[in-house]
Amino acid sequence: MSYQYLFARALAANRQRLHFAAHSHHLWPDASYDGHMEAWDDAARMADRKWDRIFGEVLPEAQRHVASELSLPDPATIAFAPNTHDLLVRIVSALPMAKPHILASDGEFHSFRRQAMRWAEAGRITLETVPLAELAERAARGGFDLLFASQIQFNTGARLGDIDQFAALAGPHGPWVVIDGYHGFMAQPTDLSGVADRLFYLSGGYKYAMAGEGVCFLHAPPGYALRPEITGWFADFDSLEAQLGGVGYAPDGLRFLGSTFDPAGLYRFNGVRRMLAAESLDTPVISRYCDGLMDAFAAARPLPGMEALPRAPRFIAFRGPDAQKWQERLSAKGIVIDRRADVLRIGFGLYQDFEDVQRLVKACR
Template identity: 60%
Template sequence: MVAADAIVTVSYKRLFQRAIAAAPERLHFAAHSHHLWPDASYVGQLAAWEDGVRLADRKWERVMGEIWPAAQAHVANELRLPDPSTVVFAPNTHELLLRIASALPKRPLRILASDGEFHSFRRQSARWEEAGTARVHRVPLDALVETARMGAHDLIFVSQVQFGTGHVFERIAELAALARPDGPWVVIDGYHGFMALETDLSAVADRIFYLAGGYKYAMAGEGCAFLHAPPGYGPRPEVTGWYAEFDDLSLPPGSVGYAPDARRFLGATFDPSGIYRFVAVRDMLRQEGLTTADVAAHAAGLRDALLAALPIEAELLNPGSPARFLALRSPHAARWKAQLEAEDVIVDVRGDVLRIGFGLYQDARDLEALIGVLGRL
């Protein structure tokens, strides 16, 4: 057993009292999958409801005039984007992916991706192949840039952090150098990177798309995905909703107009409560003086202490990675996950990989308890 003071001395459980009280015996080590919500998110949820009943039809003036710009500013500050107007929100990243693809005029689309992308992209790209609307070239992560340089693709898609292995893609700038408004376009899936690693896109913001959302490390839950869209890329997505409408007097009568900024990728009416929660959580972090670097350091302390005392034998797939989870390969992974769940210890499995994720709501006592349960597997 590892002594608590040898692991980490700071606890932030006070910021998560509602989530912890909801299941006080649970040990939740799946922050990389479904991050527990801080109390601030409850405040944001209530604010969305109260604005809905207080303002009724006029709530959209507040949503689009105050909450939306505040959320844009938080994303831009986190990613060092020079212009918050390049950020647009949607209920999930899949909707945004469809709009990006619809803005590319060529068919079949020639897509390059890593062989470790998340199920949403994997399924959609496989269906495009099946329908004949895309040809998809999947390569190992370390071969992606060299393959992209061959210049045979319209869309290049890669995760900032691979969801299965925790491997970090560190060559975004090299892909960005290949991007052009007429193709190829570079799309970075940042879901396991946003607010997990410090990310500075200032040098590439004019050339790459970046997708992420509030469900994981942003601690805001569902319904708050976002896209950074570089100016000049995809001015007229074919998949479009009425929120993207823009009256351009220079267009011929009957033409479909688009907003000049990232709103061109908007859909239709949406539930804004996720954006309220995101803003409330980000405001809380600012008030607490907690940066992404601070949260990552807290998680890294827990991760490193677990590695030092890990009582199970498994192959670590992401040694030295700043990813906020351990990826442990073993033929026993599924059985371990089931045994842990039977004791109300929450982790997750991807195939033969057990993933253990770390967050702000865990402390030394949680880690000691986790090590004890792992030791009994």
């Protein structure tokens, strides 16, 4: 079985390339092209009035897709932004204390790591980081205002584990629990129905949602972070406070919106989700397909001298001193994988088939 027909444009754009970095820049399916063109057509046809359709139809559809994927009870808790960094900054800006104490794992992605380190340098926050394996124990001891952790760590694929145990610590007055789900969303089934009222969840379209940049989202639990200090004018539509001349906020997830943005990512995301539904491709089905590709690659043991780390959804990480050499030699053959220091990451997606895996194994050998 091959699903490459869904990615005809991206594959035809570079027929010599063998792309095994689906965990990074996932290739875009043809449906995303159609969505992108729909955004252009709407802008040409409606001009300024396009925002009526975006807020009346396009954004609500995207909210419903996210809520369906995560089993969220209310799509209105979803806000969108060009990147997760924007949303992180707004969450932290809503914390009421002068110098919040933030706990995180020591393997977080740069969108959190860099900003948190700079805040700590400036005295804006107190930052404590611990290995992922120690995070639950440290979190349970308390003493922090916000807990930040990745559902799947970007560098090694290590898994957070039971999200419920972290959500159980959360409360509207603190601590707030923020889960970075970028390597989990649409990579593995995720059910937040039981914790939707207690934790924040961040993700976006760049990876397994196959929709590219500019369509990141936040699920914000009701009653938490009601007035982000970092805010934009889209966050106060029709609020009573704004009508009275104050700084008002939407009562739902839209309180985290910023200002004018490029809506094309929303159109692409909706187009991809419609395509997946039409093809009967949900996350469990896609995961089983990609697991088969990963099994075939792992069984060949094609990277001697490299240690295979515990498998993540959709990518396998290998650690060893020759990681850079492996990447360089495969790149010279037109094969795209990526590396984080001494860790190689090889990612799998719908646009690959078993013939591609065989080509990769042959190239490694």
